[in-house]
Amino acid sequence: MALRDRLKRIYHRCIPILADWYYGRPGKKMIVIGVTGTKGKSTTCRLIASVLEAGGYKVGLMSTVEFQIGDRRWLNDKKMSMLGRGKIQKMMKEMVKAGCGYALIETSSEGILQNRHLGVHYDIAVFTNLGTEHSERHGGFEKLKSDKGKLFSGLAKEKNKILRGGKIDKVIVTNAEDPHASYFASFPADKKYHFDLEGKNIVATAAGTDFMAMGHKFHLNILGEFNVSNALAALAVGKSQNISVEKMAEGLADVKMLDGRMEFIEEGQNFKVVVDYAHEPLSLEALFKSLRAIINSDKKVIGVIGSDGGGRDTNKRTKMGEIASRLCDYVVITDVNCFDEDPRQIVEMLATGARVAGKKDGENLFIEIDRRTGIKKAISLAKAGDIVAITAKGTEPVMCVAHGKRLPWDDRQVTREILQAL
Numbered sequence: 001m002a003l004r005d006r007l008k009r010i011y012h013r014c015i016p017i018l019a020d021w022y023y024g025r026p027g028k029k030m031i032v033i034g035v036t037g038t039k040g041k042s043t044t045c046r047l048i049a050s051v052l053e054a055g056g057y058k059v060g061l062m063s064t065v066e067f068q069i070g071d072r073r074w075l076n077d078k079k080m081s082m083l084g085r086g087k088i089q090k091m092m093k094e095m096v097k098a099g100c101g102y103a104l105i106e107t108s109s110e111g112i113l114q115n116r117h118l119g120v121h122y123d124i125a126v127f128t129n130l131g132t133e134h135s136e137r138h139g140g141f142e143k144l145k146s147d148k149g150k151l152f153s154g155l156a157k158e159k160n161k162i163l164r165g166g167k168i169d170k171v172i173v174t175n176a177e178d179p180h181a182s183y184f185a186s187f188p189a190d191k192k193y194h195f196d197l198e199g200k201n202i203v204a205t206a207a208g209t210d211f212m213a214m215g216h217k218f219h220l221n222i223l224g225e226f227n228v229s230n231a232l233a234a235l236a237v238g239k240s241q242n243i244s245v246e247k248m249a250e251g252l253a254d255v256k257m258l259d260g261r262m263e264f265i266e267e268g269q270n271f272k273v274v275v276d277y278a279h280e281p282l283s284l285e286a287l288f289k290s291l292r293a294i295i296n297s298d299k300k301v302i303g304v305i306g307s308d309g310g311g312r313d314t315n316k317r318t319k320m321g322e323i324a325s326r327l328c329d330y331v332v333i334t335d336v337n338c339f340d341e342d343p344r345q346i347v348e349m350l351a352t353g354a355r356v357a358g359k360k361d362g363e364n365l366f367i368e369i370d371r372r373t374g375i376k377k378a379i380s381l382a383k384a385g386d387i388v389a390i391t392a393k394g395t396e397p398v399m400c401v402a403h404g405k406r407l408p409w410d411d412r413q414v415t416r417e418i419l420q421a422l
Contacts, residue, residue, distance in 0.1 A: 009115075012084075012114045012115045012116075013115045013118065015084075015085055015086055016086060016088065016089065016115060016116055016117075016118040016119040016120070017118055017119045018086070019085075019086025019088075019089040019090065019119060020089050020118075020119030020120075020121075021119075022086070022089070023086070023089040023090055023092070023093040024093060024096075025121070026089060026092035026093040026095065026096045026103075027089070027092055027103065027119065027120050027121030027122075028121050028161060029096045029163075030060070030092070030095060030096060030100055030101060030102055030103045030163075031101060031102050031103070031123045031124070031161070031163065031168055031241075032092075032102075032103045032105065032120055032121055032122045032123050032124070033048060033102060033103070033104045033105065033122070033123065033124040033125075033126065033237060034105050034106075034107040034117070034120070034122045034124070034125050034126065034151050035048070035104065035105070035106055035107060035126040035128065035233075036106075036107045036108070036109070036112075036125070036126070036127060036128070036148050036151050037126075037127055037128030037129045037130060037148075037175075038128070038129050038130055038131035038280060038282050038283070039128065039129060039131070039226075039278075039280070039282045039283035039286065040128045040129065040226065040227075040229065040230045040233075040283075041063065041064065041081075041106045041107075041108075041128060042063040042064045042065040042066075042106060042258065042261065042277075043222070043227060043230045043258055043261055044126065044128055044230040044233050044234060045061055045063045045104045045106050046061070046063070046065070046066075046255055046258050047230055047231050047233070047234035047251075047252060047255055048104055048126075048233070048234040048237050048238075049061050049068065049102075049104055050234075050251040050252065050254050050255045051234045051235070051237065051238040051243060051247075051248045051251035051252065052102050052237075052238070052241065052243070052251070053251060053254075054243070054247045054248065054250045054251030054254065055238065055241065055243035055244075055247050055248070055251070056247075057101045057102055057241075058070050058098070058099050058100045058101055058102075059100055059101075059102045059103075059104060060091070060092065060094075060095030060098070060100040060102065060103045060104065061073075061103075061104040062076075062082070062083060062088065062091060062103075062104070062105050062106060063076065063081070063104070063106040064076060064081040064106055064108075064277070064394075065258060065259055065260060065261065065277075065394070065395055066258075066259065067091070069091070069094050069095050069098050069100065070095075070098040070099065070100055072098075075259060075395055075397070076395070077397045079396060079397070079398060079400075079406075081106055081108040081110070081111065082105070082106060082107060082108045082110065082111030082116050082117075083116070084111070084114060084116050088105065088116060088119075088120060089119055089120075092120075101163075101164075105120060105122075107122075107151050109144055109147055109148055112147050112148060112150050112151060113147055117150065117151060117154070121158060121161075122151065122154060122155060123155070123161065123168050123169070123170060123171065124170075124171040124172075124173065124237060124240065125151045125152045125155055125171070125172050125173070125184075125189075126173040126174075126233050126236075126237065127148075127152070127172075127173065127174045127175060127178070127181065127184040127185075128175055128178075128229070128230065128233060129175055129177075129178045129229075129282060130144075130145060130148070130178055130180045131280055131281060131282040145180060145183060148184070149183065149184060149187070152172055152184050152187040152189075153187050155170040155172070155187065155188070155189055156170060156187065156188040156189065160190070169189075169190035169191050169240065170188075170189045170190045170191075171189055171190065171191045171192070171193070171237070171240045172184065172185055172187065172189040172191075172192045172193070173192075173193045173194075173195070173233055173236040173237060173240070174192075174193075174194050174195075175194075175195060175196070175229060175232075175233065176194040176195060176196040177196045177197060177229070181194065191240055193236035193237075193239065193240060194236075195229070195232035195233060195235070195236055196232075197225075197228060197229060197232075199212070200212055200213060200228060200232075202225055202228055204223065204224070204225050204290070204293055204294065205294065206223070206294045208220050208221045208222070208223065209222070209223065209224070209225065209227060209228060211228045211231070213232060213235060214235065214239075214245050215245075216245045216246075216249060217249075218231065218235075218248075218249050218252055218253075219249070219252070219253050220252055220253070220255070221253060221255060221256045221257075222255060222256070222257060222258065222261075222262060223262050223290060223294060224262055224286065224287070224290035225286075225289075225290060225293070226286040226287075226290060231252050234248075234251075234252065235248055235252075238251070259394070259395045260275055260276070260277050260393075260394025260395035260396075260411075260412070261276060261277060261394065262274055262276050262287070262290075263275045263276070263394075263412065265412060265415045265416060265419065267416055267419035267420055267422075268419075269382075269419055269422065270384040270385070271382040271383065271384060271385060271386040271387065271388065272295075272386070272387040272388070273379065273382075273387070273388045273390065273415055273419065274291070274387060274388070274389050274390070275390045275393075275394060275411045275412050275415060276389060276390070276391050276394060277391070277392070277393065277394030277395070277396075278391045278392065279307070279308070279336070279391065279392040279393075280313070280316055280320070281316055281319045281320055281323055284305065284320055284323050284324065284391060285323045285327065287389060287391065288301060288303060288323065288324065288327035288328060288389065289327060291387050291389055292327060295385065295386070295387055296385060299383075299385040299386050299387070300329040300330065300381075300382070300383065300386040300387075301327065301328045301329055301330075301386070301387050301389065302328060302329065302330040302331075302332070302378045302381050302382055302386060302387070302388045302389070303324045303327070303328035303330070303331050303332070303378075303389050303391065304332045304333075304334060304374055304375060304378045304388070304389065304390045304391060304392075305320055305321070305324045305331065305332070305333055305334075305350060305391050305392060306333060306334050306335055306336035306346070306347070306350070306371070306374075306391070306392045307320060307336060307346055307349075307350060307392070308336050308337045308338075308339070308392075309336075309337060309338035309339040309340070309341030309342075309343065309346050310337070310338075310339035310340065310341055310400075311341065314349065317346065317349035317350050317353065318349055318350070318352050318353035318356070319353060320350055320353065321333070321349070321350040321351060321352060321353025321354035321355075321356075321357070322353040322354065322356060322357045323353075324350075324353075324354060325353065325354040325355075325356075325357035325358060325359040325365070326357050326358075328389075329364065330364050330365075330366070330378070330381050331354050331359055331364065331365050331366070332366045332367075332368060332374050332375075332377050332378040332381075333347045333350045333351055333354070333365075333366070333367050333368070333374070334347065334367075334368050334369060334370070334371045334373075334374030334375070335347070335369050335370070335371050335374075335399075336371070336392045336393060336399075337393075337396075337399055337400035337401075338400070338401055338402070339400050339401070339402070340402050340403070343369050344369065347367050347369060348367075351365065351367055371399065371409075371414075372414055372418075375390055375411070375414060375415055375418060376418050378390065379415075379418055379419065379422070390411050390415060393409070393411045394411065395410070395412075396409065396410075396411075397409065397410060
């Protein structure tokens with residue numbers, strides 16, 4: 001087993017390095033930005049891309065949600081946050097060919113663990129936040145943190161690129177509100193930027209979010225106070241690239257919606273339905289708090305929650321149930337991607353947390369393992385002015401069940417079908 005693991009590590013290390021050379025070292029020909037953290041990575045990538053585009057630059061992007069090469073954008077249908085087996089370098093070559101000056105790479109802990117970050121040649125590293133998700137996979141939380149730190153430590157290990165006739169700075173951007181920010185900011189870099197929400201005068205409504213930064217008022221057309229933090233990361237990157245405040249404001253305002261991230265589904269119903277990828281404690285709490293902030297106090301939040309199987313971070317399940325119980329009026333627990341794990345075992349762990357926090361079965365807590373039935377149950381509970389939040393999958397195009405089967409699935413389409421049947 002030890003030999004097999006060693007060979008696997010060698011394989012994962014060699015493939016991206018060989019691919020880098022095979023595809024002509026594309027990362028050396030663009031400014032490469034890596035975004036890592038537990039939540040907000042895809043949204044932060046989109047906001048950074050929009051800020052750069054407002055500054056007049058052509059951008060390539062790879063995130064959990066989407067891919068982009070210049071003017072062409074399409075959904076990520078690979079069910080991978082970070083592509084492997086040289087596919088990153090292959091797409092980066094296409095970005096170079098299309099004239100992109102920047103490549104934005106959502107850099108996951110799993111990707112780093114498998115050395116997919118090698119051969120990418122990062123110039124800017126962005127840290128959003130850090131939770132416990134995937135800590136089991138890494139052998140503990142401290143190992144998870146140090147693995148993510150490889151993105152930041154790697155900056156100084158390569159010489160500064162010479163592009164556009166000048167030296168490209170190595171830049172670190174960190175969320176100062178996270179208790180682990182100082183660790184990620186401790187690595188060498190030419191420039192370091194830190195951001196927080198203090199004094200930002202945040203005003204969140206159903207029409208969007210306003211906040212102050214750099215002496216300027218910014219408007220986001222996406223909801224949620226937590227997205228202000230993502231926007232501040234984008235502003236820090238924009239500032240490091242000498243983009244004007246006015247242009248950055250235009251870039252942030254241009255982002256109207258990110259597929260599967262607080263995406264509202266409208267089919268003429270008199271209540272709101274939102275589909276969101278939130279699938280771990282930090283993002284789940286941020287989502288439900290944001291929804292609470294934009295509805296009337298006498299209206300209900302109905303949460304649909306679930307957790308991946310396959311032994312993935314099982315410790316988070318009871319915590320997620322507790323969060324949903326505390327912040328939602330009704331909780332519906334259902335399957336997400338059970339893989340080879342018994343879905344009844346997964347939902348029961350979530351339900352345990354919800355019960356401890358006060359929810360009662362059949363009254364305000366419902367278990368429906370079949371996901372379509374679960375979504376239908378949540379929608380049936382909604383009255384005028386309420387919000388139904390369907391979490392955990394977002395834009396995922398498949399549902400992974402036993403024996404490696406991948407069933408076609410789209411929370412948004414299923415939700416539309418149920419609403420239309422009303």
